[in-house]
Amino acid sequence: MKHIGVDLGGTNIVVGLMDEDGNIIKSYTRPTMSDRKTEEIFDDIIDMCKILIDEYKLSKSSLKGIGMGIPGEVDAKAGIINYSNNIPMKNFNVLEYMQKLCSLCDMDIDFYFANDADCAALGELIAGAGKGHSDLVILTLGTGVGGGIIINHKIYSGFYAGGAELGHQTIVHNGELCTCGNKGCLEAYASATALIRDAKKAALENPHSLLNSLAKNNVDNITAKIVFDAKDQKDEIATNLVENYIEYLSVGVANLINIFKPEILVLSGGISKQGEKLTTPLKEKVITKIFGNNLKTKIEIATLGNDAGLIGAGMLSR
Numbered sequence: 001m002k003h004i005g006v007d008l009g010g011t012n013i014v015v016g017l018m019d020e021d022g023n024i025i026k027s028y029t030r031p032t033m034s035d036r037k038t039e040e041i042f043d044d045i046i047d048m049c050k051i052l053i054d055e056y057k058l059s060k061s062s063l064k065g066i067g068m069g070i071p072g073e074v075d076a077k078a079g080i081i082n083y084s085n086n087i088p089m090k091n092f093n094v095l096e097y098m099q100k101l102c103s104l105c106d107m108d109i110d111f112y113f114a115n116d117a118d119c120a121a122l123g124e125l126i127a128g129a130g131k132g133h134s135d136l137v138i139l140t141l142g143t144g145v146g147g148g149i150i151i152n153h154k155i156y157s158g159f160y161a162g163g164a165e166l167g168h169q170t171i172v173h174n175g176e177l178c179t180c181g182n183k184g185c186l187e188a189y190a191s192a193t194a195l196i197r198d199a200k201k202a203a204l205e206n207p208h209s210l211l212n213s214l215a216k217n218n219v220d221n222i223t224a225k226i227v228f229d230a231k232d233q234k235d236e237i238a239t240n241l242v243e244n245y246i247e248y249l250s251v252g253v254a255n256l257i258n259i260f261k262p263e264i265l266v267l268s269g270g271i272s273k274q275g276e277k278l279t280t281p282l283k284e285k286v287i288t289k290i291f292g293n294n295l296k297t298k299i300e301i302a303t304l305g306n307d308a309g310l311i312g313a314g315m316l317s318r
């Protein structure tokens with residue numbers, strides 16, 4: 001059986017055909033142009049799905065279903081997008097709208113929906129770093145901190161619609177202000193944005209630091225990579241920043257391990273590109289914080305990159 005996955009992002013729509021193991025056979029990308037009407041965006045998705053169905057002569061007996069990863073809050077059972085952050089969609093009945101494709105192809109198609117971060121978690125479990133496991137937690141360290149939870153091969157989405165807000169667990173009572181309006185969230189300490197915020201402050205206080213020279217003496221040029229690079233060059237200020245960053249990250253990771261005891265916890269997003277330079281010190285700090293101080297959960301870096309969401313969306317119909 002084949003599966004079609006749809007990864008609807010703020011910038012691009014990717015529609016891909018894949019096999020039972022999540023190997024992408026063919027995919028198409030079009031710009032989302034998110035400021036247009038929701039119906040127009042989904043007309044593009046319908047068109048892209050139809051191209052794949054025609055090209056591979058898919059029928060009810062060879063296409064298991066079409067899965068979609070939606071950025072925002074989606075009621076998966078009802079097939080309704082409640083709202084989205086990146087694309088102005090509100091209370092959109094996506095299940096009903098996608099029926100257009102069934103009449104265009106003259107076949108009955110099963111549709112599946114999930115939050116895009118949850119899809120990325122499922123993708124990593126089936127075809128990425130979590131392959132061969134049944135329980136996984138993923139933490140995405142990017143502009144914000146996102147995540148997803150897989151329990152026994154299935155997305156754990158909780159009682160009501162929306163993704164798992166792993167980045168908005170409080171790790172410091174009354175701490176730094178978070179983008180969500182609350183204080184002390186993991187995101188306010190473990191996102192790339194948080195590391196850059198702290199690095200800018202440190203660079204301004206220490207104008208002759210390596211951070212400043214790597215940023216060409218303009219703190220607005222500081223990236224998370226520059227901070228890690230400066231640390232690699234034994235810069236004391238950057239070393240402290242990275243140490244501090246990993247310390248806070250370890251609190252969030254230890255909380256997740258204490259609660260879910262997953263087989264594997266996967267890190268993705270820009271900061272995860274640091275690889276073992278991140279995971280080795282992180283594990284040391286996590287061990288000191290988890291119950292029993294015995295780390296049985298593997299902590300690894302995601303392997304699918306941008307394809308995780310697409311693959312996970314396709315695998316919703318597996």
Ligand SMILES: [Zn+2]
Nearest residue numbers: 168178180185
């Ligand atoms: Zn928050």
